[in-house]
Amino acid sequence: MQEVATRSGAAAAPDAAPDAALDAAAEAAPVLLVAGLTVSVRTEAGLKPLVENLSFTLRRGETLAIAGESGSGKSMTSLAIMGLLPPPAVRVTAGSIRLGQTDLTAAPEAQMRHVRGDRIAMIFQEPMTSLNPVLTIGTQLAEAIRAHEPLPRAEARRRALAALTAVRLSQPERRMHQYPHELSGGMRQRVMIAMALALRPEVLIADEPTTALDVTVQREVLDLLRDLQRDLGTAIILITHDMGVVAEMADRVIVMKSGRMVEQAPVRQLFHAPTEPYTRDLLAAVPRMGARAAAAAPAPLPAAEPVARLSDVVVRFPVRGGLLGRTTLNVHAVEHVSFDIARGETFALVGESGCGKSTIARAIVGLVPHQGQITVGDHVLSAHGRDAPKALRRKVQMVFQDPMAALDPRMRVGDLIAEPLLIHGIGTAADRRAEAADLLRRVGLSPDQIDRYPHEFSGGQRQRICIARALALKPDLIIADESVSALDVSVQARVLALLQELQQEMGVAYLFISHDMAVVDSISDRVAVMYLGQIVEMGSRAQVFGDPRHPYTQRLIEAVPVPDPAHQRRPSVRMTGDLPNPVHPVGSGPERVILRDVGAGHLVAI
Structure with missing residues (x-):
């Protein structure tokens, strides 16, 4: 009874001291x-x-x-x-x-x-x-x-x-x-x-x-x-x-x-x-939300034609079922999305997995069929997404998330970088090799490494090789699909700095796709937030991150880990139940989101 009284908080007896010491020793x-x-x-x-x-x-x-x-x-x-x-x-x-x-x-x-x-x-x-x-x-x-x-x-x-x-x-x-x-x-x-x-x-x-x-x-x-x-x-x-x-x-x-x-x-x-x-x-090297100075005003819309324009784009994937294999359901991957990308601009798409970011990227390069209109330069992309002309493919290039999976391990990096030039019949073999060496130099690698294989490089160096290959055709638009999410913070910082340097030098536009809000805040000019295939907020970086209006945007920003142990996070309501589903029966679909201008081009879903 004496031990019970001691552990319940009553006054300790003298012979309870050894027990307390043993407990403290076990804890330590x-x-x-x-x-x-x-x-x-x-x-x-x-x-x-x-x-x-x-x-x-x-x-x-x-x-x-x-x-x-x-x-x-x-x-x-x-x-x-x-x-x-x-x-x-x-x-x-x-x-x-x-x-x-x-x-x-x-x-x-x-x-x-x-x-x-x-x-x-x-x-x-x-x-x-x-x-x-x-x-x-x-x-x-x-x-x-x-x-x-x-x-x-x-x-x-x-x-x-x-x-x-x-x-x-x-x-x-x-x-x-x-x-x-x-x-x-x-x-x-x-x-x-x-x-x-x-x-x-x-x-x-x-x-x-x-x-x-x-x-x-x-x-x-x-x-x-x-x-x-x-x-x-x-x-x-x-x-x-x-x-x-x-x-x-x-x-x-x-x-x-x-x-x-x-x-x-x-x-x-x-x-x-x-x-x-x-x-x-x-x-x-750690990207921090708000570290980049907020612009005094949103960037003005360009007077010239944009490098890419999406007008009411819809992408749906049929789900077949039953004995006859008929389409009974549709996956509504992208629903009525519209935006422009200006020359020399970094336009970011953010959102959770499954929101439609990568599907939009594939539609722009003609890899999936779509409804609506996608214009790249002077070319209107076919809705079937299969017969994009070479002239269009020269204008848009992609940098993928996993550089090792994007590079043929049996080819030397010089051949990998020069391959787009070979496909489009540009220059002689000597010209293409010289161009590959110059591109290696531009992305911070040595031309002496031109005959090495992908496995001989680090992850960050392989991503630089992918960027060099994307630049080979001098495109107007580069789509970076989670291109730095798998990299260490120091390598990530160097790759982001390289992208910005090349943009200033060559005037290339970026469609930057990411779920890392801090990275997007550090590199983007304009931002569109996607949720279940639709854009729920769009505006300049300063507007979206400095004055988020949509609850989903606010939740994304509040969830970003802050690299400061002294930061006190506000308590938030945890999600319960099942996640919303983009799959709907044929003939029905999600309610269409209407964007309203809340000032200076800052669009928010109502």
Whole structure:
């Protein structure tokens, strides 16, 4: 009874002091202790360290962020903790990783199978590749639970349903019977979080958990992780290159570069008084909302004809069903969209995945059929989207999100850059090679690299090669479709600076498609916000970001992570229920949005 009285807040008896000391010691003891960790890869020249002499501790309920650029060793550290390094090429060559009293570097695989999921869980960057596409969500969750606890199937499914409910997934009973492809990216990430936390692990490793998500979905996932950590006391290792996420989530931060720890500090100290030049450079490269000086007035409309004009453009995709395969539904991807892009202007399309941004880009280059009128220069694009003339294709070029997927790995970069010139029959072989060398120089690469292959370049360098190829035909318009979203912040800053420099030099216009509001704020002249295939707000950058009028625009801007630990975010209403659906029966569709001018060309849906 005396112990009960003490824990309930009554006056402590003298012999209760040892119990309190034991509790404090247990609370202070680290859950995870990494000491002198070195991970090496076997090469022809011997072992090469990928992570070198890394040490840190992680305590219960703490969030430790490991930040740095690609190749810094962040993900390799997480794989070492999980015991998932690819043998025999990569292995731990020095140091220890202790989970409580267990040394994970010396644990056999049979023991690690019990540790994974039960004591340490991991959320990967791309949930679709982490979920089995041929098993239902409920089956996969129950399977993960039964792998560690000998439960009947019915009890495991009850626990799985409780886990889905805990991560606030709408209609959890229905989701149990669905397959991964039937869920959105944010829903799949919630399933991965439910799977990771179903067994209440001591440590949760989140490896870039929000990089591929829209800003509003990212906000929901981060809020969810914070709530679950508060309820369960789980320690979190957050691996990311997004310093805004670090500022909002972390208690302590480790900054890594080339496999070594550059700096370690509490989050506020690191952001407000970084000691290392690399950390200062990393923070300086982070795009910040409002950092660009607001224009005194919106840019005037150009007097000349625009390089591209969309008038009442509609794109719908039929969904066939039934025994006769008739069209019963339509996906309303783009609905009655109209805008102009002026020469030398950066026009940005922003919105969540599925809002129609990329579909508009494909319609402009003639890759999908459309209704309405698309004019590029003096050419009106065919509504069938198939027979765009070469003259039109010379005027519009695209830069895609994944540069490695956009470059043929069997071709040298000089040939890749010169290929558009070859297709259009421009110049001799010597002329095309000289032009490719000049374009490499323009995008900040060396002409000496002209005979290398894409795999010999970094991600940022490959994106520069894609930009050089897009410039080869001297187009009037370049469509940049999420062209910097997969890049580290420092590489991203260099690519954005390059785009602006080339625009000033060549007068090219950009259609910049992104869900990163801070990047759009830093580069755009005018902005259109899309929601479910329609534009809900459009105006100059200063109008849309400085005075957002539509509730959806306001929600997008409020969800952007702020790279300042002192920033206090206003409480917001969380989304509940199912997401609105762009699929409608034939003959019906969404209500058409009407834009109203609220002043100086600032258009807002009414």
